Amino acid sequence: MINLGITLAVMDMAGTTVADDGLVERAFAEAVGAVGVSTSDDRFPAMLDHVRATMGQSKIVVFRALLPETEAQQANSAFEAAYGRLVEAGHCEPIPGAEQAIKDLRAAGVKVALTTGFARPTQDAIIAALGWSDLADIALTPADAGRGRPFPDMVLTAVLRLGIDDVRHVAVVGDTPSDVVSGLRAGASIAAGVLTGASTRSEFEAVRATHVLESVRDLPALLS
CATH class of the missing domain: 1.10.150 (DNA polymerase; domain 1)
Structure with missing residues (x-):
């Protein structure tokens, strides 16, 4: 069902799965x-x-x-x-369709990792506020991996911890060029930018994103 044999989707949080709104x-x-x-x-x-x-x-x-x-x-x-x-204070909402996209991917057998540039307490607060404690397979911060984006560490840490056999079976998605670069450096077959956050289509094209999506909600269709 999944193109390229994708078995892991690594998703950024703020701007990608979670609305930033400044x-x-x-x-x-x-x-x-x-x-x-x-x-x-x-x-x-x-x-x-x-x-x-x-x-x-x-x-x-x-x-x-x-x-x-x-x-x-x-x-x-x-x-x-x-x-x-x-x-x-309640200033935390999911990107429309993000939660369902994660559920659809996991139902299709794709593991999901949520990643962030924030520290663990902030990531935990966001996950708790959204009621996402059981939504993804793993949630990672730079401290969990060694270095944050644009380095590939969080993607590779997710690969190791979730037992993924081949980095080519990974899709990475985020709203910044740093997300895309981290995916490409990790060897992911898909390193996609989304237009719901900080960056533009031209900025993603400049770092050679494999895809540019309107939203993370479009990822399941890309992989089907």
């Missing part, structure tokens, strides 16, 4: 505010541009590119706390 940027503003960079600071626009350009990557790595180590750690903790509060 939450990352809101949490970022609060995070850098905690280390003395207000939204009116001359440094803020360039920092925000960097955050937008690195969507999907490990958040601590993003902060380390902007701040000295001590401040980066402080900002990262503030970011996770701010994002967690937004989730707890």
Whole structure:
């Protein structure tokens, strides 16, 4: 039933399976505010541009590119706390059709891994808020794998932990070029971008995405 013998789908969360609606940027503003960079600071626009350009990557790595180590750690903790509060306040919804897509894939025998650039407490908060504790086969963060996107570590960790025989039997889907690059570096046959988050079709084409989908809800049809 599944083209290319796909046995594992690795899916990003914010922007791909979970609606972002500006939450990352809101949490970022609060995070850098905690280390003395207000939204009116001359440094803020360039920092925000960097955050937008690195969507999907490990958040601590993003902060380390902007701040000295001590401040980066402080900002990262503030970011996770701010994002967690937004989730707890109800600002967390699935991308329409995402949950059904995951269920359809698993019913067809495809294992599903949810991945993120967030730390474990934030990922757990999102999964709990959506009632997704049993939806996927595994949920991974950069800390679980060694490095975050665009490195292939989370994809390969999912392959190992779920007993996938061949990286060519993997499909990776996400809303940023980093998601696509991580999939290609891992050897996945499908490294698809979705247009429900941070990036455009041309940005996905620039990193040689195998497919560009309107939404993750279109993935089961692609694999059928």
